[in-house]
Amino acid sequence: MRIFNGLTLGAGLLAAIISAPSYAEDAPKVAAIVKGLDNPFFQTMQKGIEEQGKASGVNVSVQAAANMGDATGQADRLTAMAMQDFDCYLVNPISVSNLVQALVPVAQKKKPIVNIDSTIDAEQAKAAGFAVSTYIGTDNVAAGALAGEEMLKLVPKGGKVALIAGIVGDVGSNARIKGFKQAVEGKLEVVVMVSADWDREKALTAATDILAAHPDLAGFFAANDIMALGVERAVQTSGKDVKVIGLDGIVDALKSIAAGELSATVAQYPYVVGAMGVEACQAAVKGKQLPANVPAPVLLINKANAEASLKNFPRPGGDYPDPLRELLK
Incomplete structure (x- = not known):
């Protein structure tokens, strides 16, 4: 405790007063x-x-x-x-x-x-x-398409992939899935899509079941990184070489990519x-x-740029168009 202007203040309270922003x-x-x-x-x-x-x-x-x-x-x-x-x-x-x-x-x-x-x-x-x-x-359709384009580089032509969506009816999830499907249409075979409600454990369970049902599966696309991390855990447990791509660009996903686990993510900011x-x-x-x-802004993150992306997090590595910033000049 210390005395400040005749009032007894706790050190934490005093620090809060000093550091609180003034407007x-x-x-x-x-x-x-x-x-x-x-x-x-x-x-x-x-x-x-x-x-x-x-x-x-x-x-x-x-x-x-x-x-x-x-x-x-x-x-x-x-x-x-x-x-x-x-x-x-x-x-x-x-x-x-x-x-x-x-x-x-x-x-x-x-x-x-x-x-x-x-x-x-x-x-x-x-x-x-x-x-x-x-x-x-x-633009979630464009982001999903980026993920699909990356999957085309990672798995053989005609390979089988599975989709893990978010909450049923969610506009963002639907758009991401749509973009991915558009990118791989006629080039890869989408064998199943399930909803895992943006939840890691539900995605883990769904992926475990899918891997058992489709032993020749080549890849997963999950509509967010939380679910992708659950899917990757299921893949690791299975011992199979199945590519997993997420979307969001959260720190845990970037670390997983840098470690050679997740294959890629489409980073939002x-x-x-x-x-x-x-x-x-x-x-x-x-x-x-x-x-x-x-x-x-969005950016495809894979093993090549994961470390740089971690260093720059939570911002993109470079400048980006911002019409709102221009309005305020």
Whole structure:
């Protein structure tokens, strides 16, 4: 304990006071709601939101779902935030519809709504009386196609592959699977697709069953890295040489690739997506016209560039197009 201006403060509290960011009275206030922080992808997204807010003098409040399946809880958190006086709302929904009703009062207050990563269904939003101000995220079809193109380099022509999808009906998962299928159509044989709900253990179980049913399988594509890591564990247990490609670019996947386990991943940059979301809110609050769609950077990561990608994480190795940054100049 120490004495400071006549008040007795704990060292931790004093450090918090000294290190807490200060904001101008007229600093924009941004409410952000993201998916479950049980997935490191969204931990990184949160970090991007918070660090961009601190760097640009934007007062950001971040809430998250309890887990990746907590659609109702995420909506409840946004409902509470919608009752507060924020200048802009940054939303990363669990499903295309779970945040629609919670956004109605936001739209009624004519506050900008910046949609990142996973889309809000435009028709449902329209029926509820609003439209998002912009969408920032990965072109998931193109990302899936990158994974498919890499798989074509790794397995023989006509080889058999299996697909591990996320939650049934998830737009992002469907788009990634679609892109992969388009890339390998007529060149590889997709023998089975199962949904593993973005879950490592479910993917492990599914892959174990698939390997038993298809002993000549050459490869797996999983719609995210968490599932890919579960699949890779099943492959290791089987002792077979089966290629596994994921999508997201989380640290554990990059380490696995560098170690010669996972074959590849298509890296998204959730840190960048989160930071760009804050930039969009800044621009919207200033009255700037936002582009309807802002693509986020992606990169194919394999053994050749995994170490460099780890070194640069959570950012891409080089510069990338950012129209929102240009709006703020």
